[in-house]
Amino acid sequence: MIEIxxxxxxxxxxxxxxxxxxxxxxxxxxxxxxxNGAGKTTLIRHFNGLLKPKRGYVKVFGVDTREATVAELSRRVGLVFQNPDHQLFAETVFDEVAFALKNFGFPEDVIERRVEWVLKMLDLYDLKDRSPFSLSGGERKRVAIASILSYDPDIIVFDEPTVGQDYGQKERLAQLIKLLKSQSKIIVVVTHDVEFVAENFPRVVLLSKGRVIADGSTRRVLTDEKLIRRANLLLPQVTQVAKHLVEFGVPGDLMWVSEIRGAILKVLGRGCT
Amino acid sequence: MPIIRVKGLSYRYPGSSRTVLKNITLNIDEGEYVVITGPSGCGKTTLCRCFNGLIPHFYGGNLEGEIIVNGFPVKETSTSTLAQYVGMVFQEPESQLFLLSVEREVAFGLENLGLPREEIVKRVDEALKLVGISHLRDRAPHELSGGEQQKVALAACIAMQPKILVLDEPTANLDPISAVNILNLLQSLRNKLGVTIILVEHRLEAVASVADRFIVMNDGMIVSDGDPRDVLSSTNIEGLGVGVPKVIQLYKDLKRRNVIFNLVPLTPKEVKACLMEVLEFD
Incomplete structure (x- = not known):
């Protein structure tokens, strides 16, 4: 666990x-x-000790990050950077994803299997012999994710993973997060993508100007207009529709299309089909 | 009057056998606000690189067909000439920023044009103000957050006063309010100065109501092109992995249940108006 x-x-x-x-x-x-500039990226860089607190502490599985090296912490905390180019350096996609595994001393056959598994999961297998730098922004981003998932850390932190990803890739990312959750990992995602969060995340921590201004269920946080404004976010589009329809008795905290559809049918007296 | 004419454009990157643009024909009028979208790898970024001559002059490769931008045939025009008319903002601002202060960064292109000092100062001030980053003028670009860097890149571009602005996911790194501000800023550049805006975007919620025209690409081809309401509600784009805004999903869902709005809504406000009409009709 992470304790800050x-x-x-x-x-x-x-x-x-x-x-x-x-x-x-x-x-x-x-x-x-x-x-932008709220301190999100600065916060997650404390999780694997890249940054050390000036005051207070960060403990990862009980270990104070000031008393451990980045290398030690990285074994358990995988951080996927916002800009994949800060992470990528190998000559092929395969080598890139295998690098950490080799570094941690895994046997060849395990490396082969793990890399193949993760590349297929992220729809990168056909690109395994390409240079990471010849890929599109979205593809490079997935390679950066693959290179972290391959060594199976307990905590996986994504910094803006949906940037440059199309809808289908976002869906796959959501599935991936569900899969990682089912393995009892901690998944932390820094994102501005309100729609993605409304659909896939149970808990939201809202930062503004370096402070936590809200921490709770996604429905409570993301449908609270005042909070959302303070953090320069927008309400999910469905919530915006719901708030426009409050005078018809529609609850203002709806987040999903299925919910607003049901509410509108009710307003029209057409039951809950 | 088309400011961009593309006819029979096909393209392959050097050393690749894959044709990433396939026989594209397209006119874009001066002052249009066009959104280009489609799944990753569909060719939209490649198409944009043709508008400022990065393709073929920088990337090389095999280009067939014709591209005319502001009257210049791209194949025979240098990128430095095209750069005077076409401004480009990329997805990753870091690759575009390299100077020690925001102010210097925004002034750089103007200095290269050899403009007088007062003109440079004036344009830098205006651009910083328009984008809302005057307070960052003395900061170093590499110290700024991703979103702030994106605004710097945009300011540097606007200061050049291009006739065509091509932006490849310029709001990707921005928080939603900053993103909306940028989209509105682009709209006002179009309205006030007649700048042609070509915007590549995946997140369509915010752009649906500001753009005049949507172009959806898939596998190197244009599969849908027209009014945002028609394009977003068309069946052509289903299954392509285009992130159709929630209000459009709602519209389609309701239609399947025999609740027919007489307009394809692009905003929550329009949903309300549509609903009220249905209620009156009932």
Whole structure:
């Protein structure tokens, strides 16, 4: 699990995190949202010790990140960066994904199997002999994800994984997150994609100007217009429709098309088909 | 008047046997706000690279057909000439930023044009203000967040006052409010200055109501092209992996249950208006 207590961090005196406290248990799927510059990426870089707290502490499975190396923490915490080019360097997609496994000393046959499995899952198998740098932005992003999943860390952190991904790829990413959840991993996703979160995440942590301004169920957080505004987000589109229809007795906290459809049919007196 | 004419365009990247654009014919009028969408790998980014001559001049490869941009045949026109008319903002702003301050970054292209100092100062101020990043002018671009960097890249582009702005998922890294602000800014550039906007985008919720025209591509071809309401509700694009906005999904769902709106809604407000009409009719 991840335990963060009164975490403060600044870049050369420019404060980015101002007293963040947060607990995430195994098997949880959490979205971290907030405006540009809210401190989301800075926060998750503390999870594997890339950044160390200036005040407060971050503990990962009970280990204070100031007392462990990035290499030690990385074995259990996989961080998929926002810009895949910060992560990719190998000559082929296969080598890229196999790199960490080789580094951690896995036997050849395990490496083969794991890499094949993860490439197929992320729809990259046909590209395994290509150079990562010859791929599209969306494909490179998936290679970066594959290179982390291959070594099976307990905590997987995605920084803006839906950027540049089309609808089908987002659906696959959602399935992947469900699969990882079923393996009792911790999945933390930093994202602005309100629609993606409304459909797939049970819990949202809202950051604004370096502070946690809300932490709770997705329905409670994402349908609260005031909170959402403070974090520069928009309500999910279905919620926007619902709020426009409050005068017809439609509840203002709907998030899914199926819900609003039911509510509209009810307004029209056509029952709940 | 078309400012971009594309006729019979086919293209392969060098060393690749895959044809990524297949016989594309397309006119874009001056002052149009066009959204190009489609699944990853459909060729939309490649098509945009043809508009400013990166294809064929930088990428090489095998290009057939004709592309005329602002009267210039792209194949015979240098990228530096085209750059005076076509501004390009990419998905990853970092690849575009390299100077030590935001102000210098935005001024760079203007200095290269050899404009007088006062004009440069004026244009930089305006561009920073338009994009809403005046407060970042002395910061180093590489220290900024991804979203802030994207705004810097956009400001640098706007300062050049191009006739055509091509943007490849410019809001991908932005929080939703900043994204909406940028989309509205593009609309006002179009309305006030007649700039032609070509926007590649996956997230269609916010762009549906600002664009004049939607083009959906798949496998190197245009599969749907027209008014956003017609394109988004057409059956042509089902199953392509296009992220149809929730209001359109709702419209289709209701239609299947015999609740027919007389307009394909693009916004929550339009859903309400449609519903009220149905209620009155009942």
């Amino acid at each position: 207590s009164d975490l403060w961090f600044d870049y050369d005196g420019f404060p980015v995190l101002r007293g963040v406290s947060l607990k995430i248990e195994l098997g949880e799927v959490v979205a971290i949202m907030g405006e």
